[in-house]
Amino acid sequence: MISAGVDVGSKFTKVVIMKDKKEILGTANLRTGVDHHKTAQEAFDEALKNAGIEKDDVGRIIATGFGKSSVPFADDEVSQVVAAGRGAYFVRPSTRTVIEVGAEESRGIKLKEDGSVKDFALADKCAAGAGSFVDAMARYLELPIEEFGKISLTAQGGAAMNAQCVIFAESEVVSLVHQNVPKEEISRAIHDAIADRVASIVRRVGIEDDVLVIGGLANDPGFLDSLKREIGTEVYVPDSIAPELVPAIGAALSE
Amino acid sequence: MAEAVEQKEYWRWPETIWVDESKNWHDAEVISCGIDLGSVSTQTVIMTDGELYAYSNLRTGSSSLDSTERALNAVLEKIGDMKREDIHYIVGTGYGRVSIPFANKTITEIACHGRGAVYIYGNTVRTILDMGGQDLKAIKVDSRGKVVNFLMNDKCAAGTGRGIEVMADLLSIPITEVGPLSLKVDEDPEPVSTTCVVFAKSEVLGLMRKGWPKEKILAAFFRAMASRVVELLERVGVEPDFAITGGISKNVGMVKRIEKMLGVKALEPKIDPQTAGAIGAALFGRALYIKSQKK
Amino acid sequence: MGKKMEELPQYKQFSEWIENRHDYAKKWKQNNGGKVVGYICTYVPEEIFYAAGVLPVRILGSHEPESITRPYLHDMYCPFCHDALAQGLEGRFDYLDGIMLAQSCLHMRQVFFTWEERCGVDWSYYMEFPHGVNNPHASEYLRSLLEKFKSAVEEWTGTTISNKELDEAIEIYNRNRELMRRVYELRKSDNPPITGLHAMEMVVSSQMVDKREHNEVLESLLEDLQDVEVDREIGTRLMIVGSEDDDREFFRMVEYEQNYPATFVFEEHCTGARYFWNDVKPEEDRLMAIAKRYVTRVPCPAKDWPTKTIQGRRRFNWIERWAKEYNVEGAIIMQQKFCDPHELDIPALRELFDKLGIPHLFLEFDITVPVGQFRTRVEAFLESIGEEDLFI
């Protein structure tokens, strides 16, 4: 049977189409517009096209993500936590801790041996530890996001950011710029700050190997590097598929 | 990975450069300059013998040194024949004041807004609300514009100019229009529950999904912000006359709500109130120059 | 002419002690063969430890960002607690033989319990402590608690604490208090020879080292201070009141890196005057003497409420007195973010300063203070107190 997972995130909408819960036929990733409904439809159509199949070939559609209830063509919904857990287990069965960092949310999920969720923790209010933070800062430094992540790796470290909030962080960045701190150091400081916040959420569930990082920010090598340093253990990212697609995979795998 | 399409920049507010063509600066004894390097905007004011002569109001870029250079040069260019050496005294203020290398002295934006407000609104002003890019300040002054007491919000960026910019972007409405639009509702809805800019975003998206029109969302958002502002003001105690400075004073949606909640009307500005800080700085610059000459 | 004040070796010594607090304690253990106990909150009756040959050191934070306490501590517990606990979780206090808490605010208790459980110490002691210190039965009750505590220390260390040892400890502690008060006394002058930064370091270091050694340095300091050259502009005379505060960055910023000169002439903190101001008044029943000292000392807000009547707070009387005696021109009310005991007093505290006609500035501290944001506030505050020149 062919199933589809639609993950309507606060910034991006992802679709994954799977065959027999084993093989990925097609995917799509579009920016979430104001009209979720429309974006979901467009993303779904694009994934169908990539998979080279028709809508009627799809037996079951499951929605997840923050806008999961605005996918009228879905047969059912699944929560983000369960979808992320399932997807993570699919891409790396030895995973015990999932760290998901999307555009506005981050969470830590602890998995049992069989891939079911044992415990989870979500970011609290006023925690700016997510992707938008990176987006805003990259924009501020006038660097493309890919570049922003990369240069962090070449930094020495040592600069620190105190701000708790995206908005204030901007002015911290300004003051770092004023102090002539090089961009790579600023990038590193920002990544450290996010990793710090993400780690402090994930620590609530306890960190156990293997750790898999998913969600859009897992594309960011600077973040992964800071996170590794922060939690003191190796972290993995999915190797054959974009990390932000994992929750959509999990949705496609759901009953 | 799909391309992140860069949207139109709705948050961009209009920049200005202005010179009083009726005056000849060569006649002046003291030419002082105030530069207010804020987190969002940079104003440069040139005063001739304590009278406003020229100003610029531009966005702060990611490098403040460039911003101030740019801002000062922009005014000088517009004036035409004034050179930097012609200025007797430069006072820097605002968030980035310490990074204006050519300033003779720095003074806080709190003192400068107090002084500048008295210049703009007259010496009956007692309470000033400065609503800027990243913070709110409630300032009480005496008739000379000297600060008697002040409070600043710090913990949270909610209720600040940057927050409104984020909202404008999110709703795809130009920043100059969010205020008027928010007044198009008959009655304000319940305020959004989170005034936090970051989380208000998801709340706003939620409201959009519920089918709320944009003006209603803005009304709810501004109401929440205004009540935070009023809270700050009441903590210093509002004494008339009351005036608002800073960029958000141009947002009628905020101003009207604040006035309503306080039950006090704000004075009408004769001069762009976003320049209050730089005006104050330039006035202090004049005083400091005169003092230095006496010695 | 004497030395320049900033070059006094004693000031350097205080700050070294603070920076190398852990090395100091480890070395002390080696040299003395005694135990070191970490204490939380200044209500711990240190004299009793000292009498048993134990070195009590205060557990304070390090002012570095951390991400390891949130699984245990509520987000809205004060940053000082988070910072202090982080030290334990990171193993920086590994050398401690024990920890002790004299019951004060709730936040600190959680630090103590979590520390007990997760930071591995051999011995720990939780001592109830009357919260109603303004209540006539408090001393007697505390005495009964001290008695139990003393037995526990004796059992732990295998010693007996006789009156002789208690007297000695009381004397050394009282001496320390007296010497620090004498240093504070000098700050009443128009030209205080010690800045708030050094004064704070003096008190904080005294919470970290053997008081005998600290006393020696204080004595030589007092000697040197007699003819020290005050080579700084004093500027506005400031007082700081509030929660625990050992943030040196902040003091440095205000006193050494400001546009306008300013000097702290008094710190009303538990890392300042509240810690050492009151002596143990000797009496036959040594434990009662100690109990009375802790019950009647300048109270922290956690314990400062009248048990009857509507009368004011005992701490406020002290603040008022100090503000006058030290000729204070401006007060900085500083509070650890989320600190309930202090927050509950702040509206009344502002009223007090209003009444005294002393301008005041309220600041909320975090683990790391945003020096940039604070700089603007402090500068504006100083501008509003002085700087008449700007107005012509």
Added chain:
Amino acid sequence: MAKEFKIEPLKVWDDFKKYREKYYRDYLEAKDNGGIRWAGSAWAFDAVPAGLGEDVYPLTGEPYGATVAFFKDFSLQALEAAERKGVARDLCGYLRNYWGSIILDKYVLADGTIVEGFPKPDFNYTIHICCTHAKWYHRAGELEGGIPTYAVDISVGPGYLLDDKKIDYVVRQLNDSIEWMEKVTGREYDDELLIKAVYAEADSMTTWAKICKLNQNVPAPLEEKSMFTLYALLVLHRADPRVAELYHKLYEETQDRVKRGIGAISNEQFRFLTDNPPPWAFLNIYRYMEREYGAVSLGSIYTFGLEGAWLGMDEKGERWIWEPAPTPEEAGVEITNREEALRWTAEYNLRYRPGWQHPYSHKIRKLETLQMIRDWKADALIMHINRGCELWALSELEVRDYLVKHGIPVATYESNMADPRDFDEARTWNVIDSFMESLGRKKLSKQ
């Protein structure tokens, strides 16, 4: 298909509601007939002021704060009024609603009617155990223009470690407080009334424990949202003999429900406990759980332990015993004079109130909660990370960790018992749905 249980409304429900309504009104009108008003914490020694006469009316602050919280609009006004006066937003949520009411000079009745003029007490009488209690009333007294305040320090350690010295310390203060009350009110104190109140207090508190225990049955005869209404009289005025009587009635009725297999909800298929004071403005969480998952909340250490009297920790401090504590009659104690009455009430409260044990170790609350999960046959715990009360926040995360280590599923959501601005509906439903799904439960509507 899940089993269907019979449900029935509670017969005593109206009596409880009426008592509460009358309580707030009585306090308001007390002065009309020359009565006495006092205000204080819900944990104050309620029985002690009773000796001042039959016309003595209390107003307890926490339930008042919760009542305000329940009426969102008024609560917003009160909270903002307090904040304007410089009251920090992270302070106790009840206190901010209470001070806010004084500042606004408005008083809210149980049905939401807002009355102009906050009725001032003749005196404040409170206890102090969290960092807030005494200072709450000290400041309230100042805001009210100088109302005398007495605070009894009860922070003497957990019940199982009580000794005579500790009890003495509290009893002495109680004795002093009586003299003080006589002075403040100019009335003569009546020991007989005190004794009566002390009996009634124990009767109310022990009976409540017995009622809570009945919820161990399947189906549970009561659910927590209703229990919030039912336990309210304890926080209002447990030393009132009429309150004790109402609890007897409730106990009988609940026993009868158990006998006849009457459930609190018809589709009970998941049993959970909660923790901490709930977000009062958003009790619909409980209805959501029922409707969507057939999940019944059996109670919490908060609803059971705030005012219920339980044996609690055994003497060695190793085991928590969820058995109702004995009343004087059950303990074979006869109270004949003031001293005996004060000693009894001090010791009974200090020893048997779960809520008074928590600030002295993590261990107590961990054992307590785990034991509760077992005794009440709960499947999971849903914890409210409450920004409104720092006392209940103590240990909560350690308890969470402990339960998870013992294989008990725990979900947490963040909010505030008394500040509606801290509740985020979307996030909360998200947590709950994620949690239930991770336990393999699907929404009933989707089955």
